Each structure stands twice: as C-alpha cells, then as structure tokens.
Amino acid sequence: MSRSSHPSSTDADRPRAVLVGVQLQGVSDDELQSSLDELERLVETLGLQSVGRVTQKRQGLGSANLLGEGKLKILAGYTGGQGFVAPFVAPGTQDETAEESLEDLEESHFEEGDEVSPAGTVIVDHDLSPTQLRNLEKVTGVEVLDRSMVILSIFQRHARTREAKLQVEIARLVYMAPRLRETHAGAERQRGGIGGKGAGESALELGRRATRDRIAELRRALVGVQREAETQRSRRNTNEIQAVALIGYTNAGKSRLMRGLTNKEMYVANQLFATLDTTVRVLVPETRPRILISDTVGFIKDLPHDLVASFRSTLAEAEEANLHLHVIDASDPMMRDQYEVTRQVLAEIGADEHPRLLILNKCDLLQKDQQQALASEFPEAVQMAATRPEDIVRLHGLIRDFFEKSMEEATFIIPYDQQAKVGLLHKRCRVIDELYKDDGAHVRILAPSGVIEGLGQEIAIPPNPG
Incomplete structure (x- = not known):
C-alpha cells in the first residue's frame, strides 16, 4: 500500500507514528481499513499523530520480521531506519552488504525535493513476539509498539x-x-549460593x-x-438497590448518556477509553426506590487477555446490575462487529444473561432511510441521541417502567404516634396514595418485594397486600 500522510497544523507538535497492518486470509479490505482506523483512534488517544500506513497481505503472522523485504524498506522510509535486519558482523570487519542495502533504500525510496518528517514510533495492529519486536526495532531504528501495548498504555494513562x-x-x-x-550480550551473572559457587x-x-x-x-x-x-x-x-449498568464498545457515547441520565458532570471526550473507572450515580429525576446508574469501561476487539481478566472486577457493577443498557454507536459502519465483541466479552465474564435494553446512540447522524433500516433489523432497540434532552426523558421513562413491572403493591397502616415512619416509606418506596383514617395513616406503596419485606421488619408493622 502506498504511503499516505495526514498533515494538520494542529498536529504539528504531536509525536509522529506510522501504522502497520497485515491482511490475513479471510480479512476483507474494508475490515482491514476499519481495524486500522480504530488503531489510529487509539494512537490519537495516546497523544500521537498518525502520518501513514503500511499494509501487506500475508499467509500468517509467524515471520520473524512480520513483513516482506520490500515493505520493511517502505516502513523504514517513514522512520529513517536501515530497512533490514543487519546480519551479525565480526568486530573489525566491514559489512558491505548493509551499506549497499542502505544505499538502495535511499535511492529507491526518497525523491529529490521530498520533505520527510521521520516517525518516532511504529504501531503494529497485531500482537508481536519478542523476536518480531526486536527485529522491527532494528529495521526502523525507533520504538515499536504492538496493539496490546498501545491499549495497556492508554489504560495506564486513564x-x-x-x-x-x-x-x-x-x-x-x-x-x-x-x-x-x-x-547487553555480556551481562554478568550474580554469584551462586553458599560459598559463591555455582552459575x-x-x-x-x-x-x-x-x-x-x-x-x-x-x-x-x-x-x-x-x-x-x-x-x-x-x-x-x-x-434492594435497583441498578442499571451502561455497557458497550468504547467511544459509543456511554459517558454522555450517563451525564444526561444523572445530571452529573462526567468526563466526555471523543477518545477511546475516555472512561476507565466504573462510576455510579443516581438516576435523575429520582425515583422511589432510587435507581443507580453505573458507567463502565468500554470494550474493544482483541483486548489483551490479562485485561479481560481484570474486567471481571472492573465490570462487577455490570454483573450486579438488574438491567444492562447496551449502547451502540449507530453511526459507526462497524457497529455490528462492535455489538458482537461486547456480547463475547460479557459472556467471558459471565454477565451475558442479564435483561438488556439495546440503545442505538448517535442516530441523529443517520439519514431517515438508515434509521428505518435499523428499526427493521433491531425492532426492540431504542434509537436516540444522548445529546437530545427529549431522548433522555424517553429513556428515563423506559428505565422506570422496567423496574415498576416487577414491583408489588402493599399498604402500611401507621399509627398516629409513629408518623415518622411515614417519611421512611416516602424515602424508600413510590407512594401511590395516603389516606388518614381512625386507626392511622393508610399508605399504599409500590416497591420490590424485598424492600417491602425489609420495611415490614424495620418499622415492625407488617404490610397488608396491595
């Protein structure tokens, strides 16, 4: 693939990076470009500027240098590297082959008048073995990061x-x-055990x-x-707190949706993994009982295995939630793949059987015919935009209705000398009506069965069925 650069005056001071992708059998051109587009967003989140891409079709990823000789030279053109892995040369001898290869590279890759700003980092859209990593660094003369290391670096920063x-x-x-x-090759060994013997x-x-x-x-x-x-x-x-978890692919708009549902300031940015820590807030306007909303870390394809394991605790809020709001960026061409990635990771951590409401976010960026097509494909999904207040109000009602379906009615009769307990019912439940009769206040409430049972024990007055 030919070199491509993305110059921008606003990016002038950002460190430059070149992206590398291998197109394996069964991977279409669109899938390759989508994966590199996502990698570019990861790179931007890391604070780097992508200045080009080098791709190649290969049978597999097992080659010690990952790429063929020609592509290695093209890659080195971005970084000013030598473009090949130099063979071992005994001290005191001259490597004429290396000099010739470097001359060929300079003659074939740079034209007179070209202004090339070397990239200081190579980002590979695959996991690299230690040998591949070392060889690519020799080829390019700069730091090489694979996809897992990029994701880890972003996680560490956020x-x-x-x-x-x-x-x-x-x-x-x-x-x-x-x-x-x-x-260095001649690293000395520390002394052995007792008496200093041994290697x-x-x-x-x-x-x-x-x-x-x-x-x-x-x-x-x-x-x-x-x-x-x-x-x-x-x-x-x-x-018996009622809980909702926002889940979905990174950059799907979960944090902006969280801000709308809770009226709390959240860090919102057009970046991958802008949110890493789980945040829990109360749904606003408040319901009785209260509903908690948690914004969880976003998913991404090819997540490093050890980070998937760490998600078990990071996503504990999702496991404990009564309802999942699965948020999808409906404007992303790869939304269906992202949907499946989220489902797969949830299955890995044992959180895929929860009740789920599918949210097709950013539908304001779609044409009418696209919205209609999505409505046919996902008939039970909610099409909305987190930036529109009327859509937030509609979603608030759907969340409230979900919990009220499982609630039960009950009536508490509170004697007049214990009226402080009426306030407790207002705090914990949705009060349907409140009548004052000869024997006290008759308070009819709507709440989950567990809340009703707990209140009966706490105020020492058994409720009457609704």
Whole structure:
C-alpha cells in the first residue's frame, strides 16, 4: 500500500507514528481499513499523530520480521531506519552488504525535493513476539509498539482509582515479563549460593524473578481493594438497590448518556477509553426506590487477555446490575462487529444473561432511510441521541417502567404516634396514595418485594397486600 500522510497544523507538535497492518486470509479490505482506523483512534488517544500506513497481505503472522523485504524498506522510509535486519558482523570487519542495502533504500525510496518528517514510533495492529519486536526495532531504528501495548498504555494513562491502577499494572507486567531481554550480550551473572559457587542468575533471570514477585505483591493488594468494593456492593444489594449498568464498545457515547441520565458532570471526550473507572450515580429525576446508574469501561476487539481478566472486577457493577443498557454507536459502519465483541466479552465474564435494553446512540447522524433500516433489523432497540434532552426523558421513562413491572403493591397502616415512619416509606418506596383514617395513616406503596419485606421488619408493622 502506498504511503499516505495526514498533515494538520494542529498536529504539528504531536509525536509522529506510522501504522502497520497485515491482511490475513479471510480479512476483507474494508475490515482491514476499519481495524486500522480504530488503531489510529487509539494512537490519537495516546497523544500521537498518525502520518501513514503500511499494509501487506500475508499467509500468517509467524515471520520473524512480520513483513516482506520490500515493505520493511517502505516502513523504514517513514522512520529513517536501515530497512533490514543487519546480519551479525565480526568486530573489525566491514559489512558491505548493509551499506549497499542502505544505499538502495535511499535511492529507491526518497525523491529529490521530498520533505520527510521521520516517525518516532511504529504501531503494529497485531500482537508481536519478542523476536518480531526486536527485529522491527532494528529495521526502523525507533520504538515499536504492538496493539496490546498501545491499549495497556492508554489504560495506564486513564486509570484513576487504586483498583484500576493495580489491575493495569498487573496486566502490563504480565505482558512485559516474556519480553524482557538482556541489556547487553555480556551481562554478568550474580554469584551462586553458599560459598559463591555455582552459575548464579543472569541479569535477565533476576529481572524476571523481580517481575514475578512484583506481580504477586500487586495481586495481594488488589484482593484487599476488591474486598472493600464487594462490601459496598453487598450493602447496596442488602438494601434492594435497583441498578442499571451502561455497557458497550468504547467511544459509543456511554459517558454522555450517563451525564444526561444523572445530571452529573462526567468526563466526555471523543477518545477511546475516555472512561476507565466504573462510576455510579443516581438516576435523575429520582425515583422511589432510587435507581443507580453505573458507567463502565468500554470494550474493544482483541483486548489483551490479562485485561479481560481484570474486567471481571472492573465490570462487577455490570454483573450486579438488574438491567444492562447496551449502547451502540449507530453511526459507526462497524457497529455490528462492535455489538458482537461486547456480547463475547460479557459472556467471558459471565454477565451475558442479564435483561438488556439495546440503545442505538448517535442516530441523529443517520439519514431517515438508515434509521428505518435499523428499526427493521433491531425492532426492540431504542434509537436516540444522548445529546437530545427529549431522548433522555424517553429513556428515563423506559428505565422506570422496567423496574415498576416487577414491583408489588402493599399498604402500611401507621399509627398516629409513629408518623415518622411515614417519611421512611416516602424515602424508600413510590407512594401511590395516603389516606388518614381512625386507626392511622393508610399508605399504599409500590416497591420490590424485598424492600417491602425489609420495611415490614424495620418499622415492625407488617404490610397488608396491595
């Protein structure tokens, strides 16, 4: 694929990066470009500017250099690298082959008058083996990051709570452990055990052992943090709190929707993984009983395995929720693939059987015929735009109706000398009517059965069925 650049005066000061993608068998041109478009958004979230793309059709990803010789030279043209993996040359000898290859590269790749701003980073849209990573760095002469490392770097930057920071650091260390290598070929070994005999450990072995110890330490700390979070969730469950979780692909508009439903300021940005930590707020206008809304971290395809594992706790709010609002960016051409990715990750963490309301967000960006086609394909979905107040009001009503379907009616008779308990009913339930008779206040309420049972024990007055 030919070089392409995206110059912009606003990007002039941002570090430059070139993207690399391999088109495997069964992957269409559109799928390849969509994957690279997503990678470009990841790169922008990381603070880099994409200045070009290098792609190649290959049978597999097993090649030590990932790309063929010609594509390696093209890639090196972006970075000013040598364009090949130099063979080992004994000290004191001259590598004429390397010099000739570099001359060929300069003659074939750069034309007179070209102004080339070298890219300082190569981003590969696949996971790389340690050998591939090392070889590509030799070819390009710059830092090389694969897709997993980009995602980990973004997670590390956006993590705010202690739990999120611990999870990301564990995933980063697990990813880096097999990629540790000697800083120089002649690294000395530490002395052996008793009496200094034995080969001892090399610097590489010491580094790997230190990494394993650090991972174990972080996991112990994470268990304590997660235990505290579980205690908080248990308290909410004990009080029969009604909960809704916003789930979906990253950048689908969940945080903006959260802002509309809760009237709380949320960090909203047109970036992937703008939200990483789970946030819980109360649905506004408030209902009785109250409904909690949680905004969870977004999903993405090819998520590093260890981050999927960490999602089990990050998405605990989704597992505990009574209702999932599955938010999809209806304006994205890859929305169906993104829908399936979300479903697959939810299945991996055991949270795919919850009641779900499908939200086709950003429908204001679609034409009428596109909206009609989506209505036919997803007849039970809610088409809306989180930026339109009338759509937020409509969604608020749908959430309220969902919970009221499972509520029960009951009547509490509160003696006049215990009227403070009437306020408790107003706080915990939806009061349908309130009549004052000779024996006290007759308060008819609507609430989940568990709330009604708990109130009967708390105010020591058994309710009468509705």
